[in-house]
Amino acid sequence: xxxxPAAHRAHLLAHRPDRGSTEPLLRWTEVPTPAVGPGQAxxxxxxxxxxxxxRVFMSEIRSDLPPVAIGAxxxxxxxxxxxxxxxxxxxxxxxxxxxxGWQEYQLADDAQLEEPFTVLPQPSRGTAPVPSEHxxxxxxxxxxxxxxxxxxxxxxxxxTFLVAAAAGAVGSxxxxxxxxxxxxxxxxxxxxxxxxxxxxxxxxxxxxDRHDPRWREILDAATPDGIDADLETAxxxxxxxxxxxxxxxxxxxxxxxxxDYHADPQxxxxxxxxxxxxxxxxVVRGLLVTDHSDRFEEITSQxxxxxxxxxxxxxxxxxxxxxxxxxxxxxxxxxxxxxxILVRVHSSDDER
Amino acid sequence: xxxxPAAHRAHLLAHRPDRGSTEPLLRWTEVPTPAVGPGQAxxxxxxxxxxxxxRVFMSEIRSDLPPVAIGAxxxxxxxxxxxxxxxxxxxxxxxxxxxxGWQEYQLADDAQLEEPFTVLPQPSRGTAPVPSEHxxxxxxxxxxxxxxxxxxxxxxxxxTFLVAAAAGAVGSxxxxxxxxxxxxxxxxxxxxxxxxxxxxxxxxxxxxDRHDPRWREILDAATPDGIDADLETAxxxxxxxxxxxxxxxxxxxxxxxxxDYHADPQxxxxxxxxxxxxxxxxVVRGLLVTDHSDRFEEITSQxxxxxxxxxxxxxxxxxxxxxxxxxxxxxxxxxxxxxxILVRVHSSDDER
Numbered sequence: 001x002x003x004x005p006a007a008h009r010a011h012l013l014a015h016r017p018d019r020g021s022t023e024p025l026l027r028w029t030e031v032p033t034p035a036v037g038p039g040q041a042x043x044x045x046x047x048x049x050x051x052x053x054x055r056v057f058m059s060e061i062r063s064d065l066p067p068v069a070i071g072a073x074x075x076x077x078x079x080x081x082x083x084x085x086x087x088x089x090x091x092x093x094x095x096x097x098x099x100x101g102w103q104e105y106q107l108a109d110d111a112q113l114e115e116p117f118t119v120l121p122q123p124s125r126g127t128a129p130v131p132s133e134h135x136x137x138x139x140x141x142x143x144x145x146x147x148x149x150x151x152x153x154x155x156x157x158x159x160t161f162l163v164a165a166a167a168g169a170v171g172s173x174x175x176x177x178x179x180x181x182x183x184x185x186x187x188x189x190x191x192x193x194x195x196x197x198x199x200x201x202x203x204x205x206x207x208x209d210r211h212d213p214r215w216r217e218i219l220d221a222a223t224p225d226g227i228d229a230d231l232e233t234a235x236x237x238x239x240x241x242x243x244x245x246x247x248x249x250x251x252x253x254x255x256x257x258x259x260d261y262h263a264d265p266q267x268x269x270x271x272x273x274x275x276x277x278x279x280x281x282x283v284v285r286g287l288l289v290t291d292h293s294d295r296f297e298e299i300t301s302q303x304x305x306x307x308x309x310x311x312x313x314x315x316x317x318x319x320x321x322x323x324x325x326x327x328x329x330x331x332x333x334x335x336x337x338x339x340x341i342l343v344r345v346h347s348s349d350d351e352r
Numbered sequence: 353x354x355x356x357p358a359a360h361r362a363h364l365l366a367h368r369p370d371r372g373s374t375e376p377l378l379r380w381t382e383v384p385t386p387a388v389g390p391g392q393a394x395x396x397x398x399x400x401x402x403x404x405x406x407r408v409f410m411s412e413i414r415s416d417l418p419p420v421a422i423g424a425x426x427x428x429x430x431x432x433x434x435x436x437x438x439x440x441x442x443x444x445x446x447x448x449x450x451x452x453g454w455q456e457y458q459l460a461d462d463a464q465l466e467e468p469f470t471v472l473p474q475p476s477r478g479t480a481p482v483p484s485e486h487x488x489x490x491x492x493x494x495x496x497x498x499x500x501x502x503x504x505x506x507x508x509x510x511x512t513f514l515v516a517a518a519a520g521a522v523g524s525x526x527x528x529x530x531x532x533x534x535x536x537x538x539x540x541x542x543x544x545x546x547x548x549x550x551x552x553x554x555x556x557x558x559x560x561d562r563h564d565p566r567w568r569e570i571l572d573a574a575t576p577d578g579i580d581a582d583l584e585t586a587x588x589x590x591x592x593x594x595x596x597x598x599x600x601x602x603x604x605x606x607x608x609x610x611x612d613y614h615a616d617p618q619x620x621x622x623x624x625x626x627x628x629x630x631x632x633x634x635v636v637r638g639l640l641v642t643d644h645s646d647r648f649e650e651i652t653s654q655x656x657x658x659x660x661x662x663x664x665x666x667x668x669x670x671x672x673x674x675x676x677x678x679x680x681x682x683x684x685x686x687x688x689x690x691x692x693i694l695v696r697v698h699s700s701d702d703e704r
Contacts, residue, residue, distance in 0.1 A: 056631070061627065061631060062596075062631055062632070063631045064600070235626075235627065240617075244414075248416070254626070254630040255630065256630055257626070257627045257630060260624075260626075260627050261627070265592075265624035265625055266624070268624045268625075268627065269622070269624075270621070270622015270623060270624055271622060271623040271624070271626055272612075272617035272618070272620045272621075272622055272623070273617055273620075274587075274606070274609070274612075274623055274626065274636075275413065275587065275609045275612050275613070275620070276414065277606050277636060277638040278607065278608055278609060278638045278639070278640075279408070279413060279414055279415045279416070279638065279640075280414070281637075281638040281639065281640045281643055282638045283635065283636070283637050283638070284626075284635070284636040284637075285633075285635050285636075286629040286630045286631065286632060286633040286634045287630070287633065288631075288633045291633055
């Protein structure tokens with residue numbers, strides 16, 4: 001079998017955000033498919049994860065990975081299948097996860113990539129295979145982020161746990177995990193439909209619709225005893241209001257600040273209530289999931305158990321076609337998505 | 353001996369800050385000296401501490417203590433002597449520390465005060481008595497705050513420790529303690545005189561003059577390897593710049609944010625770089641010294657050892673006369689003071 005076309009499609013980074021240009025940030029084009037040399041394999045992308053971090057990669061915000069170079073293929077994490085191989089650990093047909101990029105084919109060359117591709121675990125005998133969507137969602141980096149965020153903020157029975165973007169990939173999982181610990185769980189989400197979903201389907205105790213002009217007062221009313229633990233993904237005005245509700249000794253896990261992913265600080269929200277962290281002796285802890293790779297196996301096992309026994313509900317929002325990846329990323333930021341947002345690049349079965 | 357006058361002078365809170373009034377915040381007036389009932393004693397104030405927290409007490413910023421009521425005596429911590437007593441634990445002549453208030457006499461009544469007065473330790477046989485200034489400075493809450501702040505940010509040999517208000521009560525002690533641990537210590541202070549003092553007298557490795565229009569670039573140059581540990585007392589624009597220099601895993605102790613002590617959030621600096629805490633996986637820990645009273649004895653012993661053997665230099669700036677307490681507080685905020693700022697209310701020896 002030779003699945004390798006001479007050229008394939010990719011999104012290249014054309015401009016950085018926040019530079020005032022109205023041109024698209026990405027250029028959708030054809031690039032040559034690389035030849036497979038010794039110690040290399042070729043992976044065909046099936047599913048691509050789009051995340052808040054994608055925006056960081058495009059910008060010059062300081063992070064653990066360097067910004068994507070202008071003209072380079074956009075960085076992204078995905079799942080694919082090995083279609084050509086000259087290395088024993090990645091045989092043809094193996095299904096793998098790794099930095100596929102926003103493109104149809106990626107060369108699996110450990111010397112060139114930030115980290116090696118990993119072969120997806122085989123299902124145990126007699127169990128159903130884990131859907132790829134889960135491997136990039138609740139059993140992937142977003143689920144692990146939610147787990148670590150809940151663990152780090154340690155919500156206890158009777159305490160109030162808050163998560164913004166409650167219908168999103170991280171928030172939806174985190175709220176369910178915090179509730180399992182006995183905390184009162186309050187979410188913030190965009191729109192009354194989403195809020196109903198968060199309460200009725202995911203079991204949150206309350207949800208604040210941030211599209212309601214009175215959202216600040218509604219948040220206050222939904223947290224009558226204050227906020228003891230906050231998994232922060234939103235930043236901006238919402239986080240500023242959350243800070244006014246924290247209790248003495250509150251724990252905040254700072255996973256992201258979607259509202260503030262601008263390299264130009266002047267475009268970010270000016271946070272005015274951090275003084276509450278001093279006065280309330282709170283702790284704000286920056287959390288990056290990839291620092292904790294030694295715990296991934298343990299955490300995904302815990303999440304898989306909960307997914308299987310029904311304690312945890314996982315939601316995906318799959319956008320079809322790599323050409324639609326920029327639109328999928330917009331959904332991450334405009335809050336129109338629900339759960340983990342993914343892009344289907346190739347069906348995993350075609351050509352088989 | 354009866355030292356009790358019928359009336360004494362006090363500063364009463366007249367207005368809250370940030371209300372747009374140009375009237376003085378405090379009213380300097382006479383109040384009746386209370387009679388001493390059973391279980392009470394009368395303390396004559398000798399030295400009064402003025403602190404950034406004084407501003408918090410005047411305002412309606414949420415804190416561990418309620419705001420001072422309008423018309424009430426301004427809250428303050430000081431040292432005094434018992435001049436009348438109907439309780440055995442506070443005999444006449446005893447020198448005590450506690451919430452004296454900004455007034456000449458305070459009734460030591462445990463039911464009415466936030467915490468009881470404490471008798472100052474007697475000097476050990478053969479050692480000199482600790483000057484009262486030390487008991488309110490390096491061996492009091494400011495020194496303990498510096499100790500806890502350094503402990504909490506854990507600067508290690510070769511790391512860079514930063515403290516703003518480096519010539520101030522907390523900063524001057526913290527920098528010396530961090531240097532003892534082997535860290536490279538960088539201070540920020542207002543004016544080239546103060547910066548020279550911080551480097552030449554206190555032994556800091558570098559000092560950034562925040563009055564220099566190029567202070568941002570100077571800070572960058574003074575921290576070529578970034579900032580690993582920050583004891584934050586300043587807030588405002590300085591903290592915002594410090595955040596752009598933090599290294600992965602940086603530790604920040606948020607002790608105060610002098611620039612941001614406004615009850616009206618709109619008057620505070622809008623902090624734009626907290627996203628760095630997420631991206632750098634830093635920890636920001638709010639620290640309130642009074643939460644750690646079980647450790648005061650241990651920590652003051654450690655500080656006293658260093659004061660005695662010369663490892664630690666302590667500086668006070670004593671303003672004479674209770675009437676000048678508001679001006680002394682201004683010095684805390686305008687940065688014209690050096691070291692711990694105190695107000696001498698009564699000499700400890702007059703009338704003896």
